[in-house]
Amino acid sequence: MEQENAYWQSNIRLILTCLVIWFVVSFGCGILFVEQLNEFRLGGYKLGFWFAQQGSIYTFVGLVFWYAVQMNKLDKKHNVEEE
Amino acid sequence: MTELKLYTYIAVFGSFAIYFAIAWLARAKTTSDFYAAGGGITPLQNGMAIGADWMSAASFLSMAGLIAFLGYGGSVFLMGWTGGFVLLATLLAPYMRKHGKFTVPEFIADRYDSKTARIVAIVCLIVASVTYIIGQMKGVGVAFSRFLEVDYDLGLGIGMIVVWVYAVLGGMKGITYTQIAQYCVLIFAYTIPAVFISLQLTGNPIPQLGLGSTLADGSGVYLLDKIDMVVTELGFKQYTTDNMGGTLNMFAYTMSLMIGTAGLPHVIMRFFTVPTVKDARASAGYALVFIALLYTVAPAVGAMARFNLMSTIEPSAGQQLEYEKRPQWFKDWEKTGLLKFEDKNGDGKINYVADPAKNEMVKVDRDIMVLANPAIANLPNWVIALVAAGGLAAALSTAAGLLLAISSAISHDLMKGIITPNMTEKSELKLSRIVMTIAVIVAGYLGLNPPGFAAGTVALAFGLAGSSLFPALMMGIFSKKINGRAAVAGMCSGLGITMMYVFQHKGIMFIPGTSFLGGMEENWFLGISPNAFGVVGAIVNFSVAFIVTKVTGDAPLHIQQLVDNLRFPRGAGAAADH
Numbered sequence: 001m002e003q004e005n006a007y008w009q010s011n012i013r014l015i016l017t018c019l020v021i022w023f024v025v026s027f028g029c030g031i032l033f034v035e036q037l038n039e040f041r042l043g044g045y046k047l048g049f050w051f052a053q054q055g056s057i058y059t060f061v062g063l064v065f066w067y068a069v070q071m072n073k074l075d076k077k078h079n080v081e082e083e
Numbered sequence: 084m085t086e087l088k089l090y091t092y093i094a095v096f097g098s099f100a101i102y103f104a105i106a107w108l109a110r111a112k113t114t115s116d117f118y119a120a121g122g123g124i125t126p127l128q129n130g131m132a133i134g135a136d137w138m139s140a141a142s143f144l145s146m147a148g149l150i151a152f153l154g155y156g157g158s159v160f161l162m163g164w165t166g167g168f169v170l171l172a173t174l175l176a177p178y179m180r181k182h183g184k185f186t187v188p189e190f191i192a193d194r195y196d197s198k199t200a201r202i203v204a205i206v207c208l209i210v211a212s213v214t215y216i217i218g219q220m221k222g223v224g225v226a227f228s229r230f231l232e233v234d235y236d237l238g239l240g241i242g243m244i245v246v247w248v249y250a251v252l253g254g255m256k257g258i259t260y261t262q263i264a265q266y267c268v269l270i271f272a273y274t275i276p277a278v279f280i281s282l283q284l285t286g287n288p289i290p291q292l293g294l295g296s297t298l299a300d301g302s303g304v305y306l307l308d309k310i311d312m313v314v315t316e317l318g319f320k321q322y323t324t325d326n327m328g329g330t331l332n333m334f335a336y337t338m339s340l341m342i343g344t345a346g347l348p349h350v351i352m353r354f355f356t357v358p359t360v361k362d363a364r365a366s367a368g369y370a371l372v373f374i375a376l377l378y379t380v381a382p383a384v385g386a387m388a389r390f391n392l393m394s395t396i397e398p399s400a401g402q403q404l405e406y407e408k409r410p411q412w413f414k415d416w417e418k419t420g421l422l423k424f425e426d427k428n429g430d431g432k433i434n435y436v437a438d439p440a441k442n443e444m445v446k447v448d449r450d451i452m453v454l455a456n457p458a459i460a461n462l463p464n465w466v467i468a469l470v471a472a473g474g475l476a477a478a479l480s481t482a483a484g485l486l487l488a489i490s491s492a493i494s495h496d497l498m499k500g501i502i503t504p505n506m507t508e509k510s511e512l513k514l515s516r517i518v519m520t521i522a523v524i525v526a527g528y529l530g531l532n533p534p535g536f537a538a539g540t541v542a543l544a545f546g547l548a549g550s551s552l553f554p555a556l557m558m559g560i561f562s563k564k565i566n567g568r569a570a571v572a573g574m575c576s577g578l579g580i581t582m583m584y585v586f587q588h589k590g591i592m593f594i595p596g597t598s599f600l601g602g603m604e605e606n607w608f609l610g611i612s613p614n615a616f617g618v619v620g621a622i623v624n625f626s627v628a629f630i631v632t633k634v635t636g637d638a639p640l641h642i643q644q645l646v647d648n649l650r651f652p653r654g655a656g657a658a659a660d661h
Contacts (some may be wrong), residue, residue, distance in 0.1 A: 060371060068214060
């Protein structure tokens with residue numbers, strides 16, 4: 001049981017990390033701080049605009065894969081992976 | 084027959100032939116085949132199928148058009164409809180796969196140990212899915228009538244027959260393999276014109292980079308800066324900063340679309356088709372890659388369509404196009420009534436400005452942008468034909484997924500789960516096919532006679548799924564304590580308050596004149612538009628469930644053990660019916 005609690009705690013930490021990044025790139029960079037970021041540029045893109053229409057999506061893709069890989073490692077470490 | 088029409092017939096009916104062949108090869112023999120494709124789909128295949136299942140006529144036909152006219156404000160759709168997959172991948176999919184049942188209401192029934200909860204979930208699912216499917220049927224009708232110049236009704240009828248054949252025959256198994264083919268068709272149809280247009284305008288073949296590049300006309304001006312300049316000169320809001328209804332509304336809108344995405348049952352169901360929890364996590368990743376391919380191209384399609392439209396009408400500053408010299412695509416769309424010109428000052432020139440008193444482009448329908456785009460950019464006919472097949476693939480694949488969600492809710496959850504539990508597998512399989520047939524007919528009927536609320540339907544589906552199903556599912560996994568009564572109260576209040584808000588601003592069942600608070604922006608709660616209200620409904624749902632649990636006591640021990648069990652991957656078999 002202790003093993004399983006530790007596994008679940010690590011999973012929750014991992015989810016929170018993912019959700020913080022998820023929030024920062026979309027709601028943070030893409031909406032709340034878009035004006036400040038628009039002062040900077042990425043080629044022809046204003047940076048805030050780029051986050052809202054491109055950058056957040058790339059980050060989401062990376063996040064979902066990263067979560068999957070980390071969870072597979074956690075499964076093994078705590079011996080709860082599928083047979 | 085014109086060359087364009089011939090190509091279109093080949094593309095459309097060629098793709099239908101492929102779908103039929105696949106459906107025949109992958110027909111369903113058991114209920115497990117029918118509901119969960121026998122649990123034997125690989126994550127890569129599932130990712131592609133989720134992509135087609137998820138990307139509907141709205142993503143394919145409407146989204147780029149919305150972005151073209153909303154500019155930065157259109158970002159809510161881009162972030163909302165992709166960000167939801169992060170929630171789905173981390174908060175729902177792996178655990179629901181571990182639980183190992185066929186449907187979303189079944190999961191809710193088990194977790195909350197309550198038939199009432201199951202019935203409420205069935206109602207939420209059907210309301211959300213039916214509202215969503217009307218939009219798909221309309222998309223099929225429009226694509227047919229525009230490209231093949233057949234009657235809207237006939238086009239819709241052909242679409243109904245096609246989807247009926249492969250969905251009823253193949254169930255989830257047939258639908259999965261057809262959706263994989265449909266994904267390929269739709270992604271090619273979407274990106275090929277975008278590559279051509281990006282190359283024309285910026286010299287860069289990759290649309291995502293082209294959007295951030297300088298124009299190929301040698302001026303050295305960035306495309307986005309040029310668009311900003313052109314639209315502000317004519318009095319429109321600046322393209323890259325026009326925020327739709329303010330920061331709070333953008334925030335709430337994006338969040339509502341995200342939780343709605345995570346709570347849509349026809350998407351969640353697709354995660355039951357893979358053999359393991361590990362595969363469910365990977366499927367979400369692959370799905371998002373395939374979706375992101377279209378979603379990162381869409382802003383380029385939107386911006387470039389706006390640019391091309393503007394520069395056709397006003398080739399250089401202050402020099403307007405003469406109406407008599409308008410291009411062929413302009414005339415074609417005028418015939419449909421979706422594009423309208425009115426020479427207000429009588430000079431024979433097209434004056435397209437923001438000021439409604441002087442603007443002579445009295446109607447520019449947003450939905451035509453993706454369809455008209457290849458013609459505006461003078462692309463070859465086979466590209467235009469491909470777009471027609473792609474639009475149909477997007478609408479049909481989503482319609483099939485929704486039909487399956489609806490029929491499984493009725494045959495598996497309502498009939499087998501509640502009314503006649505002793506039904507054999509064989510009769511359940513037969514029943515689900517009958518129910519699906521009825522669902523196709525109802526969807527077709529609603530597509531032919533769209534009720535008054537058809538316009539707001541897709542947004543409503545997200546609000547409903549996000550405010551009712553998403554919180555119930557998430558609490559079911561992350562809290563051991565929330566009990567059945569709390570879940571029922573939460574779902575009902577979340578759904579109720581969202582519907583009430585939508586109805587009071589858009590009319591009861593969207594009937595004009597019955598909106599008792601008016602659609603006026605000044606009456607919006609904190610300035611949140613009705614489409615963005617799902618997140619408020621979800622917060623109400625969470626709060627109510629929490630309070631009811633505090634009052635009525637924690638869920639019983641055997642439920643707490645069930646929750647423990649679904650948190651750990653070990654012991655997940657294929658989705659099964661017991």
